[in-house]
Structures are given as C-alpha cells and as structure tokens.
Amino acid sequence: MEFSLNGKPVDVGVEPAETVASVLRERMGLTGTKVACGTGVCGTCTVLVDGRTAASCLLPAGAVADREITTVEGLGGDHPVQRAFAEHDALQCGYCTPGFVVEAAAFMDRWRAEHGTIKPSREQIAEALAGHLCRCGAYAGIYEAVAAACAGEHDEGTVTPVRVEALSKITGAARYTADVTLEGQLEGVIVRSPHPHAKVGEIRHDGLLAELLPPDRVVRYVGQPVAAVAAPTKAEALAVAARIEVDYTVLPTVLSSEAETIVYPTEESRKGAPRANEGPLASAKWNGNVRGPAAMSWRGRTAVKRIEKARNDGGGQTLVEATFTTAVQAHTCMEPHGCVARWEGDDLHLHLSTQAVTRVAEQAAKRWKLRPEQVHVVAEHVGGGFGSKVNVTSDVVAAVELSRLHGVPVRVVLSRPEELVDGGTRPGVRIELALLADADGGLSAFTMDGHGDSGVSIGSNAAWHSRFFYGNAPRRIRDYDHITNRAPGIPFRGPGLPPMLWALEQAVDEVALRRGEDPIALRRRWDGNAKRHALYDRASTLPMWRDRTDPGDGRLRRGVGVAAANYMYFLDPGTKVSLTVEQGAVVARIATQDIGTGSRSVIAEVVRSTLGLRSGQVRVELGRSDHAYGPSAASSCSTPSIAPAAQDAARRLRKALGARSLDEAEGLQVVGRRPRDRRGYVTPFPLDHFAIGRGFSGAVVVTEVEVDTLLGRVRPTRVWSGVAAGHVYVPRLARNQCEGGVIQGIGYALFEQRHEDPATGTVLTANLEDYRIPGIADTPEIDVYFHTEGWDHVPGRGVGLGEICTMAVAASIGNAVRHATGWRPHDLPIRPDLLLEGIGT
C-alpha cells in the first residue's frame, strides 16, 4: 500500500485487519503516535489524514491508501503549538502530548486562517480538544498554550521549556516502555481468569508458558493473571493464548464479606493478599472475610462516651452523624503498565514503566535470586503512575519469565481493558462518622469507622489518617477491610485520604452550618497547624468566598465550598545524586524516575542555580537503577529527597572545582547526599527506605460549582487551591502538579467509578468510555497559591506536594453542592442520578 507519510511517499505491506496506528508504530517505527485506549476515546493516537485529524487506532490501514498522513514527528518540532506547549508547560508525563499537539496544531492552523490572531475562547479550545484525555490533568497549561499559539505569541524566538525534557515529549521523540523494540523481541500476553474464584488445575499448552499463579493456585477475581505466552506479534500471541486450556475448579463467589466462603482461608494465603496502603500495615485480626479493626484511636473510650451522652442529651452541643461512601477509582495512567525484559547471561535488563526503579530492582533481585547489581531497570519516560507502578507487577513477571524461557527479549504491555481491571484502583470506602462539637463550638470528640471495599486486597486504611488532623480531641478510629472476589486496590495518590476527607470535611462543614459559623473560621479554631492558618486567612479573603451569595432557586445554582487536608511528610534519607563534569557541562545522575512530576527539572534547577550555570550546562540522567541510589516516586517524597541531595552534590562540586572552570575539570565527579533534617525524623530508622519527617503539609481548597438542577449536572467553575509545602523549587511545575491534583479530585468527586457485574464482580467499566475521567471541558479556572514558610528544619525548606493537592478537592465539591442546593451528597461520585434524587426532582 502506498501513501504519503510526513511528506514522503512510502510503500508498505499491511494486513487487512491492521490499523494505521499499528502501521506507524510497528512497521514505520514512528512511536510518537501512542495507543492508550484503542477505542477512539483518548486521542493519544491522533494523526492528520489529508490535513484533518483522525483516531489512527480505529483507522483501517487500507483507508489511507494514496492519502497524506502527518504524525507528530511530521510537525517538525517548531510549530507554534509545540513551542507554546513547552513554554506554558502544557504537559506532565507527556504520554497524551503528541495527540494533543497534533490536534491543537490542526486547530491553530484552521483558526489562524479564519480568525487571524484573535484569541479563541476556552469553550472553543475545549471543543477542539474534546477528544483528548490527559490523566495527569495538564489541561490548565494546555488552555494557556493553545490560546497563546493561536494569538501568535509563539511564532518565533527561542523556546525556553519549563520542563527540561519538554521538547522530546512534544515532538514524539520521548521513548516510553511501550515504544521500546529490541532485536528479536517477542510480544507477551497474559491469560486471565474468567472466574471470580477458582482453583487452577492443569494448564495445557504445547509451547512455552509462564505461570503467574499464587502458591495455592487459587485465583480470586475475574481478570487475575494465570499464565503468559509470547509470540512474534501481539495478534499471534493472543491467538496462542486463546488455545491454552486451563482446568478450573470453580469455588463459590464471594461478593459480600458476609458470605460463608472465606476468600483467604489460611494464614499462608492471607500473607499473599495484595496491599492497598503504603508503608507498614497496622495490625488487625481476621474474622472471616473481614480484617479489622485496625485501630488508631486516641482516648477512644472517652470519645465514645461523649458521643453517646450527646446522643441522649444534646445539651447545646452539635452532633453530626452520617455515613459517607466513595466509589472504587482506577488509576488508569495514560501509559499502561508495561515491561520489556532481556536476560544477558545472569544479568536481567528491564525497560519498565515504573515509579520506582530502585525498589523494583531490589524486588526483582530478590524474586529471581540475583545480586542487586545484576538487575538493571530503565525507565526513561513514564506515562503516569499515581501509585500503581511501585512494585514488580504481573507484566514484569510475565516479561521476565517469558524472556528466560524463550531466550530473547519479551515485551508485555497491558491493554486498556487489562489496565482498568488489573492496573490498580483506590478501594471504595464506607465511612461511619460521628462528630461532636461542644456547646462552645470546640471539637469535643469523634468516632470514625472506615469499611474498605478493597476486593482481594487489605490495608484500605482511610479512617487511620484522621488521627493527625484537628488537634488532640478524643477520637475512636477503626478501619476494616472487607475482602471479596474483586480486583485488588493498591496505593493511589494519597492513599486513604480522599475518602477520609470526603467524610470528615463534610461533617466539619455541617457542624459549622448548624452552628451558623463560617466554615473557614471554624476550621481555623479547630486546626492547630500554623501553616494552614495562613491558608485559612488567605482563603477567607477570596472574593469567591467572601462574596458568596444565596444560590436562589433557579435552574442553575452556584455554591462555594471549602475543605482542608493534612498529610505526613515523607522522605528517603538515603538519596544520593552524583555529578560529573563532562565536556564543559555538569551531568547529574540518580536512580530515580520522572513520571511527569518534574524530578528532572527540579534537579537541573537546583544544580544550575547552586553553581550559577546556564540551563544548557546541566544535564540530568535518571530513570536507571544503576545510578546513585534514589527514591521511589511515592508518598510525595521525591522532591524533599532529591533536591537537597542535588544541592549537597552541587556544593561539593563547587568545592572540588575550586578556581577551575568546567572545561578544566573534565571527568571530575562528586556524590551528594541528602543531609539530615534538623532534629531528625519521627521514625528512628527508615522503613523500606522511607522516613517520616517532622511536620505536616497542608492544603485548603475553595471550590465554586454550578449545579444544573434540571439535568443533574455539577460543574466546578472556579477552584482556589492553597498548598503549604514550604519552598517551591520550580513554581510552574508545582503549579501544574497542583492543577492536575484538582482535576483528578474533580474526576473522583463527579465521574469516576468502577462498575461491576453484580453476579461475578467482572469489571464492566473496562474502557475509557464507561470509566469516565475528566476531559478538558471539565476543567475549572484554577488558582494555585503556595504558602512557602515553616519548613526551616528541612534542608532546602520544601516538602512534597503531589498528593496533598488532590486530597480535599472532592470534599470541597461536596460542600459546594450543599451550599448550592441545600442537599448534602454522601456518596461518590455525585452522578446525575444521585443529584436528582438528592434534590428531589
């Protein structure tokens, strides 16, 4: 078949069933075009066909015969839209970026032809880009970039990207794991259980096969990995997989924890249960399919007594009792889980989409009985993680085992349905809460029970986190895991906190309403955290808050809500950064990764400013486990670990350089370490590399929503996000991160929900149509404010903010809906059906 590709004629043989995306990626090696959903929803595969955009994942190859195809590579890198994306930081992980860039470039060209350099409205931009999803939520930057490009602000001049790797992401050159092709590589696929609960017997297959079963050979959810096979192409591998025969002895399905059948009947099987939390697991008893309570109480009995007494005799106190629920939320990173494994003698090489090159390398060494230095993990670019990519997952096991069996490299990349079923979720939680304010309006006590709908996993710990918020009033805190035959929860951005705050922050709001007190003023009284006080003070002066008005009883009603968040400060005290002088430049190396959070840029900025260099004189190489030890991108520990280590390294280099210039010091190398915090840490020694530092980060979110009471839709219109995390190393990147946190919070509040078949637990939301994540048009105007004081004991004076920025968003929306409609939502997401029922139409 002949067609024109980026201006050049090409002639390739194609299969009838092949898509244009596959021709581009697999045959032409143009991997800038991504395939994140394969069903026409996400836009990552967008190309131009005769100048008009199309989803190449659905385009039959034959349909473009004799036509002109332009991919992101064909835009050349100098299109005003590409320049604008770099300057406005309209990206994070970059996996959606090529698709956005192609669409936006076509839009801009059309716009200019029709309107010249008038700025398009937000609505017009949203309409043009409605077919693109960005899981990182870089939409605020995208709006800015597209508007500025249309207005002619980026037609010429040099580009100074905010993010050091921006250009490679914007041109499609950035290589992600799914883009890696090694000589002789096979494609692996995973065979998954069709049964919610079954014992696996014989697996019949006449070729090489890797088993992926737990030791007891029991599968516990539909979609659990059973085995993996490989073949030269994905289609062939799928065909091979379809021929495998597996004997299942079906066991009774447990979809309620009260069922008679026990999901984990033995001590041994419980040990294998996946974990939904980060860090150590609070101990708890097992009672059938319920694990708990994991208690975190403080004067729990006093709390219960006070609340019982208030229930019998109010005595002027305010008691709010309510049950809140949250839905199961899927991480669904734009880049799915994927691994390319290659054995070289006894050395294992992994290209991996991971948030934790060192941690995974350690786990792999243990699992395959290798010395640490025999495992080499590479994660050059990672298309998002959000907590789902911190371990050796089934894609890794499958690729490694298959590569060993076949003696060649094997790539395993999950499909979107696999990703939505088995790629990770935040457990749903039911929270029973009683919150008591005494007659003077002080916080008297509360009880909080969290019941996690965590599938086969344990550690849903939501209530747990309420221990550290709002002073020291008595509180009984208990968490339970309800085990069922559903896909497991795993850590997800601020594990446990969004559901806990959904309950707590709405109850606090309710106390304020009943007392007739301003909800910010009440929080300020209850909350002893000085950094958050600064945020409350600021929030209460916002015109959006100060001038909030009666929403009235029209069809569209506006309401404003506030919510706060509190999060521990984690770091990896073992972090090191090496700096080497190479050809007149300084090269920083560290075994950490950049999943879109900007760790490359933070290191570059710290080294550059400490040494007084130009940006071109610093290069950062990360994403390799072979480099100096670095942290996982988890628990918001990256920046407070890597930035001080980079600064220490830069100071050492300055000293080592003395009066020499870089040109005179070729090969000079130093290693910097993360200096200790003043007064040390809460944890006397690191647990699994993490330490808990002193102090809490904080956030206060004020959200305005417009509720359409006729059609039941909630539209966030404005969000103010105040974050207290100390010094902000690269403000534009931090802002992007916080804007993305707001958008993920909006998804959690309004759209995102895993739905299952009630009879089997099979995930039905196994595509991006049915699993709804926010699009660009759902983005409100977002104002991010940083309070930077108060972290003097931390070297560099800044801590992480990637999680604190998302936690309170849903609760602020709940409170805003309450203000707008008089009805308080208790269940997430606030779907149109729930809203209409709630407001009684």
Place this chain on the structure above:
Amino acid sequence: MTTLEAVAKAVRDTGGELRAGGTDVMTRATRPPVDLLSVPGLRGIVWRPDGSARIGALTTIADLLADDRLTAAYPALAATAAAIATPQIRNVATVGGNLLQRNRCWYLRNPAFTCHQTGGDTCPAREGAHLYSAVIDQGPCIAPHPSSLAVALLTYAATAEVHGRSPLGIAELYGDGGDPTCDHRLESGEILQAVLMPAPTPIERAAYRRATAREMAEWPLVEAVARLTLDGDTITTAAIAVGGVARTPLFLPEVADALLGKSATEETLAAAADLATARCSPLPRSAYKVALLRATLIDVLTACSAPPPPATL
C-alpha cells in the same frame, strides 16, 4: 472501482460485515470487514429541485457540519451532529455508520459475557448492572440505541434509501425494538445508500440536548431533539424524538400533540414532557432516567421555544 452489487455479494459470500468509517466496526471483534469506502458516489450532499436534500451514506458527520446550506436548512440535524463524539471521530464516522452502528452496552462489549446479540439467550444487563439501560421496555434486550443522528432524522421524517429495497422511514429502519439480536432491521448485505431529507421548513426553531455527567465527548444518558414552528406565541407544528431511553430511537407524537395550538409556557412544556414518562417501566437502578427524560425534554423544548437570539453579533 467497486459497485454496490459487488460489495453486497462480498458480504453475503464471506459472511463479513460492511465497514464504512470503521469507528464502530474496529472496536469490536467482528466478522471479516468488507470495505464500502471504495464504492463511488456514496459521499456528499445533493440538493434536489424541490429543495430536499439527499445525504450519501458515506458522508461524514464532519461533512454535515461543514455544509452551510445543510446546517441552515436542518438546524436540529446540525445541532445533533455537532454533539456527537469528538472531532477526530466526526471526521471519519459516516452518516450510514452512525445510523447502523451497534449499541454500546457494556455487557455486549465485554468478551466475558454472551447475550442475545452474541448468540446467547439472556440479557445480563437486565438482571445485572443496568444503570445506563433503556427505560422504555420494548423487548428482551435493554441496551439503549446509540445513534444520535437517528433521533434528529426522526423529527424530520427522513427516509432511508437502501440498495435493492424500496425506501424506508427512519422508524422502520429500527422496527419496534422487539428483536434483541440486532440494532437495526437491515439484512446482511443490504446497504444504506442515502438519507433523504424532506424540503426544509423555513422558520423552524430547533434544538438538541443531551444529559451527561461530563461537559463534552460523553455518550448521552438521555438525548432529545425538538423542532417547533410558532405563530406568534402559538405552537403550530412540533416534532419531538428522544434517544438513550429505548432499544430504538423514539419519535414521540404524544408530546408533540400536547403542544399544538398552545402557547409555549413553562406549564405547557412540562405537561407535554410528562406524557413521555407514561411509556416508561424502568428497572431499579435506571429509574432516574424517567426523571431525566422529562428534564431533557423540558430542556430541549425550552431551548427551542425561547425567542431566537438577535441575528446581529
């Protein structure tokens, strides 16, 4: 060059499935595709002497929106087309494919299940997760019909020109929804050639509305099209259709009748919208769609009974 005959024969001989833009076909594991794109003469809009339009089946949704005469003549069709899917899909998706696409039931599209549509004899949604299901029960399958364009075409009393058959009304294309094995009534190998639009009504007021959770690019929970003409305040003609609530796109003459001869007050519109709910017999978790059907009708009727905005900018 291929002919319709040859394509029809290929479908029958291979047991294959016709493929137009492919945006639906390619998302399903289907029978071998037989490409329609190579048949000449099926794309584009032809105006006929009586002022009516013939829209070729391979005309894309974007083509509809790019044709100023068409969008002015059939504003409800234009408003509907503009709300469908995303720009990349509209650039490729054809009118014929839109009308004849398969439904989006999450059980149908999940290989773990069989149902009436895939050789089984049950509807797992009915007993199972039916949050998005039809609420007007027409038969064993409860997947709502996916085609938005069909909703608009019903209000225009358009007809479908099918190769080797006499023209069909749009409603006939779908039947009564009682057959749970398919989403339209064409036999394998029958090819939709064009949609015939009656001559436009000069001063109609038209609107399309859909209820969704997100702002854009989301399949509707309920969608509705209304076309009204008014004489002063009095409604003189009305055509109303809805989607998302039944196995077929649904024309609602009873709602239209309740409007005729009345002035477009809030009460009149609400009373007319109420009539639509009489047809509903929802399942436990889809009951909200009854309220939403009424609300969407009120929304769409309000939108097209409001005085049109002044013509100047």
